[in-house]
Amino acid sequence: MIEVRELSRSYGELKAVQDVSFSIGHGEIVGLLGHNGAGKTTIMKMLTGYLEPSGGEIRIDGLDIAEQRREAQRRIGYLAENCPIYPEMTVLDYLDYQGSLHGIAPQARRSAIRRAVERTELEAKATALIGTLSRGYRQRVGVAQAILHEPKILILDEPTNGLDPAQIQHMRSLVRELAVDATLIISTHILQEVEAVCGRVLIMRGGRLALDSQLDAIGRQQRLLVSLDRDPDEVQPILAKLAGVSSVSVLDADAGLRRFALETADLRATSPLVAQAVSQQGWPLYGLEPERQDLEALFGAVTLEQVEVAHG
Ligand SMILES: Nc1ncnc2c1ncn2[C@@H]1O[C@H](COP(=O)(O)OP(=O)(O)OP(=O)(O)O)[C@@H](O)[C@H]1O
DSSP states (O other): OEEEEEEEEEETTEEEEEEEEEEEOTTOEEEEEOSTTSSHHHHHHHHTTSSOOSEEEEEETTEETTTSHHHHHHTEEEEOTTOOOOTTSBHHHHHHHHHHHTTOOHHHHHHHHHHHHHHTTOGGGTTSBGGGSOHHHHHHHHHHHHHTTOOSEEEEESTTTTOOHHHHHHHHHHHHHHTTSSEEEEEESOHHHHHHHOSEEEEEETTEEEEEEEHHHHTTOOEEEEEESSOHHHHHHHHHTSTTEEEEEEEEEETTEEEEEEEESOHHHHHHHHHHHHHHHTOOOOEEEEOOOSHHHHHHHHHSOOEEEEEO
C-alpha cells in the first residue's frame, strides 16, 4: 500500500532524511517516533506529495508519487502538524472549502461533510467560527478535513499535540475508529501514544530509520545488561564468545561504569555464564539484569548514540 525506497531529503547542507525505506500494508496503524528534528514531518510531507524528495521513491497504492501525484493524493488524508485552519470561517464553510479542494463534487459534498462531522463528533460546533474553538475541537476539524474524501491512507502529524488528557482520550478513540477502514501513519514523540494505538513502530534518529518493529515483538526481545568498569575492547572478546550470546554492544556509560547489552536467545542460561566469566577475569560485577523491554527502553536505546562492538 505504501512503499518507500531509499528516501532522502536535504535542506541545503542539512540531511533531514537519509536513505529511509519501509513498506506499510493495508490496515496497519504505524507510529512514526523520534526526537524533535529527527525527520518525521519531512517524511510525512514527502508521503503526502507536499515536499519533493531529494532522492528515492514513494509509491502509494502502486502509484509513483513523483509521476502521479494528484492520483496518489486522492488516496491520502493529511493532518498537518500545525493544521492551517481559517479562524474566520465556520466549521461547515471550512469543510465545504476543503471538500472542493479534495475534488468532491458539490452534490456529494454535503453528505461527505455530514459523515465527517459525525465521525469526529463535531455536530455541536458545526456552525461555530473556527477561531472560537478549543485546541481539541480545532484538531477534530483538522481530522474531519483529512477524512472528507474517505481516503484509504491517513497521515496524522502529532494529532494529540497540545490537547488536554480528556481530548487526548477522545482523539485516541477516534484514531482507532478511523483505523477500521484505513491505513494510518501517526507521528508523535509521545511513546504512550504509540503504545495506545499502534501495531508497529518506526523510530527515526538523525534523519535515518533506526528501528522498524511490530510492537508485540518488542516485549519478546531478549537482552541482558551487564555493568562493568572495563573497556569495551577488553570485555567484548570475553562476553561475545559465551554460549548463546549473539552480540555485545555498549548501551551507555556513566561515571566510569559501562552497561553492556548482550543479545541472547536464553536469558536464564546466559546469566550464570556471564557471572562466571566476569568472576574468572577478576572484574568487579556492578550489575547483571534483564533489560526492561518496553517501548520506552527501546526508544531510549535506539535514539541514544549506541556503540555496536560485536556481532557473534
Ligand atoms: N524548511 C526547512 N528548511 C530548513 N531546515 C528544515 C526545514 N524543515 C525542517 N528542517 C530541518 O530538518 C530537520 C528535520 O525536521 P522535521 O521537522 O522533519 O523533524 P521532526 O522529527 O518532525 O521534528 P518535530 O518533532 O520537532 O516536529 C530538522 O533539523 C529541521 O530543523
